[in-house]
Amino acid sequence: MKREFELIVIGGGHAGCEAALAAARLGVDTALVTLRTDRIAHMACNPAVGGLAKGHLVKEIDALGGEIGRATDRAGIQFRMLNRAKGPAVWSPRAQVDKFHYRQIMRHTVENQPNLSIVQAEVTGVLTDHGRFVGLKTREGxxxxxxxxxxxGGTFLRGLMHIGEHKIQGGREGEPAAESLSGSLAALGFRVGRLKTGTPPRVxxxxVDLGRFDPQRGDVPAVPFSHRxxxxxxxxxxCYxxxxxxxxxxxxxxxxxxxPLYRGDIEGIGTRYCPSIEDKIVRFPDKIRHQIFIEPEGRGHSELYLNGISTSMPVDVQLEMLASIPGFENAVMRRPGYAVEYDFFPPEQIKRTMESKPVAGLFLAGQVNGTSGYEEAAAQGFVAGINAVLALRGDEPFVPGRDQAYVGVLLDDLATKEIDEPYRMFTSRAEFRLLLRQDNADERLMHHGVRWGLVDEKALxxxxxxVRSVRRMVEQLERTPFPQEPGNEILAAHGQEVVTKPVSLLQILKRPGIRFADIEPLLRSRDDHLRPELTTPSDGSNGFGSHVECAVKYMGYIERQMKDIRTVREMERKTIPPDFPYEQIAGLSTEARQKLLTKRPETVSQASRIDGVRASDLSILVVHLERYRSSAAAPVPLDA
Ligand SMILES: Cc1cc2nc3c(=O)[nH]c(=O)nc-3n(C[C@H](O)[C@H](O)[C@H](O)COP(=O)(O)OP(=O)(O)OC[C@H]3O[C@@H](n4cnc5c(N)ncnc54)[C@H](O)[C@@H]3O)c2cc1C
Structure with missing residues (x-):
């Protein structure tokens, strides 16, 4: 067995697969060490990928050259674009996935990847030399x-599962916990916290009497995640x-x-936004019913996933609960729901590159950083894998900004926010979400993937x-007067006010409720450069029409956001030395000083996003930073 590599990835989950594939594809001799090779890329919970904001992450990883989008397209059994009733900025793709097929596809991909060795072993400790990572100890010796x-390491570090009064050591159902690894990191100076998540029963x-439920259909045509x-x-x-x-x-x-939640057996903190069903009935006592989405675990597979009723109640209570739901009176529960508690490392201990602060050369990604979700894990894994390679080569790291990608928002939030419950991505976390749409992830990020050699130049x-065609089309719409005949007929057919004064087609398309397809016939001449495959109707897919609509409808807002971005970038340029002596700066509030000491932000912009750091603290910080620099790193006197 080979023992020496350029990079070792611990874990074959969603973060580990992306990290290992990215590195090996860049020619780095990589090992992926995991507890069970047959569980590579296992979906412990929901048989689905994407969803609100998570779909954006998948599209971004795909544009950068990651795998999750392509695997989802191949294993997907139902595809939907969520949030269509709202503006395209918050549309999000989601797919039900055959989780067994997904695992098979991902395992086949990693096993057949040149430069990538798969090792089944339990890592028990991290070896360092003068604060630098040098290797790993395994239980196998x-x-x-x-x-x-x-x-x-996902949910495996000192994983403890709960079903009612029963406690089972394990990272997830049927798999052992990793008992020693987090202790080894604690001994190296890492702070360790405890979180909890849960999953519903499978029936x-x-x-089950499916005829009693509301059917939920997928979109036709299905919109793929991957540009490939x-x-x-x-x-x-x-689904139902x-x-x-x-x-x-x-x-x-x-x-x-x-x-176990209310008996006080669980010390780890769970998610507020994705509570268990027992938590929901306590928190929302007036609600008379809660939704349950019934989702197949795979095509032709006998198990159904009951999205919305995650629980850690005892088995007999789970059975009684199921029987109380019309259509489930005779349901056979194949596997009970459970909760799992696990160790994580509060993410102020990582830089935005994902490299840990206590141990150089050791990167942390996925659930171990306090996040939850396959997509959040995959995004971090990809970035950590890329940055480990760039560090190995002595190149500049890849750190996308909050204005460039949801991945950037994720990295920045981990560095600045208080993570006291599992973190998941929401569109509301992205202040520049009009720019960070799922339909333009390729425009924003694909050039990086091409530069690394992970994405084909032809795709870019x-x-x-x-992009050029959309720009030309917008110009054409601006130049083209709206022909009142037959234009007003079209407006009237859409219940819109007719036009009596001269306006351009662009002004008409700016109206809410008017789609590009509605006004397209009014264009006198089509731009010859628009290739036929780009002119698919704006049917809610990522066709040419919806790109034009976004460019036109968000025009003013996008200009405003670009202005805000320039301000943020200015602040991003003001970097803070890692050993900056906050404790010596008079005038900072006690809360701000404590938070700045713990988080050690890398830039003033990051400092500004830390809860508890006020505008007054920032002005003091900026002044002292200038003094600190000009006095050639001399300590700032307390009374300065
Ligand atoms: C019960 C349960 C419920 C969940 N519910 C939700 C939910 O509702 N919503 C949601 O978004 N997410 C949920 N998740 C989380 C979701 O599964 C994770 O977010 C996602 O899988 C994290 O990916 P990851 O790559 O970080 O870790 P994982 O997918 O957990 O993979 C971890 C990998 O590390 C390996 N490993 C761990 N320790 C060692 C070691 N010492 N040596 C070698 N290999 C090791 C494991 O074998 C595994 O391959 C749930 C998870 C569980 C277990």
């Missing part, structure tokens, strides 16, 4: 050596929607004293051609 490592499909997928033609599976009942709530309420040429 073989030490592994490398100058760089990406740790993506057998043929024991031309189209998805396969049949889509059906139903609701809990008041009886369900009574059952859970009466059994709260047996819930197609994107650049589209």
């Amino acid at each position: 073989a030490d592994l050596i490398a100058p760089y490592c990406v740790l993506t 057998l499909r043929y024991t 997928t031309r189209a998805i033609h396969r049949d889509q599976e059906m 929607l139903t609701y809990t009942t008041e009886r369900t709530h009574d059952i859970l309420r009466n059994a709260l004293d047996r819930s 040429e197609t994107v650049e051609r589209r």
Whole structure:
């Protein structure tokens, strides 16, 4: 067995796969060490990828040259664009995935990747030399050596599962916990915290009366995640929607004293935004029903995932709960829901490159940084993998800004926000979300993927051609007067006010409710440069029309956001030395001083986003930074 590598990735989950693939594809001799190779890329919870803001992350990883989007397109069994009722900035793609097929695809991809060795072992400790990573100890006794490592241990570090009064050591159902690794990092100076997440019971499909639920169909045509997928033609599976009942709530309420959450058995903090069903009935006592999305775990597979009723109640309570839901009276529960507590490393201990501060050369990615979700994990894994390679080569790291990508928002939030519950991405976290749309992830990021050699140049040429075509189309719309005949007929057909004064087609397209396809016939001459494949109708997909709509409808807002971005970039340029003596600066509020000492932001802009750092603290900080620099790193006197 080979023992020496250039990079070792611990973990074969969503973060680990992206990290290992990115590095190996860049020609780095990489090892992926995981507890069970047959569980590579396992989806522990929801059989789905994407969703609000998470879909944006997947599109971004894909544009950069990652794998999650392509694997989802291949394993997807139902595709939907969420949030269509709202503006395109917050549309988000989501796919139900055959989780078994997904695992198979990803395992095949990593196993057949040149430069990538897969090792099944349990890592028990990290070896360092003068604060630098040098290798790993495994329970099997073989030490592994490398100058760089990406740790993506997921929910496995001292994982403890709860089902009612029963506690089972394990990272997730059927898999052991990694008992020693977090202790080894604690001994190296890492702060360790504890979080919790949970999953619902799975039931057998043929024991459920699906006819009693509202069917939920996928979009036709399906919009793929990956720029490498031309189209998805396969049949889509059906999902269903139903609701809990008041009886369900009574059952859970009466059994709260047996819930590990309410008995005080769970010390890890769970998610506020994705609570268990017992948590929901306590927190929202007036709500008479809660949604349950019924989702197949795979095509032709017998298990159904019950999205919305994650629980750690005892098995008998889970059975009673299920029987109280119409359509589930005879349901057979294949696997009970459970909660899992695990160790994580509060992310002020990583830089925005994902390299840890206590141990140089050791990068941390995924759930171990306090995040939750496959997409958040994949995004971090990809960035950590790339940055480990760039560090190995002595190149500049890849740190996208908040104005460039949701990935940038994620990295920055981890560095600046208080993570006291599992962190997940939302569109509301991105202040520049009109610019960070899922439809333009390729415009924003693909050039990086091409530069690294992870994305084909031809793909970028197609994107650049589209951007040019959209720009020309916008100019054409601006130049073209709106022909009142037959234009007003079209407006009237859409219930819109007719036009009596001269206006351009661009002004008409700015109107809410008017789509590009509505006014396209009014264009006297089509731009010859628009290639036929770019002129798909604006049907909600990422066709040419929807790109034109975004450019036109958000015109003013985008200009305003660009102005804000210039201000932020100015602040980003003001860097803060890693050893800046906050403790010696008079005038900082106590809270700000404490937070700045803990987080050690890399720039003034980052400092400004830390909760508890006020505008007055920032002005003091900026003044002292100038003095600190001009006095050639001399300590700032307390009374300065
Ligand atoms: C019960 C449960 C419920 C969840 N519910 C949700 C949810 O509702 N919503 C949501 O978004 N996410 C949920 N998740 C989280 C989701 O599974 C993770 O966010 C995602 O899988 C994290 O990816 P990751 O790559 O960081 O870690 P994981 O996918 O957990 O992968 C970790 C990998 O590390 C390996 N590993 C760990 N320790 C060692 C070691 N010492 N040596 C070698 N290998 C090691 C494991 O074998 C595994 O391959 C849930 C997870 C679980 C277990």
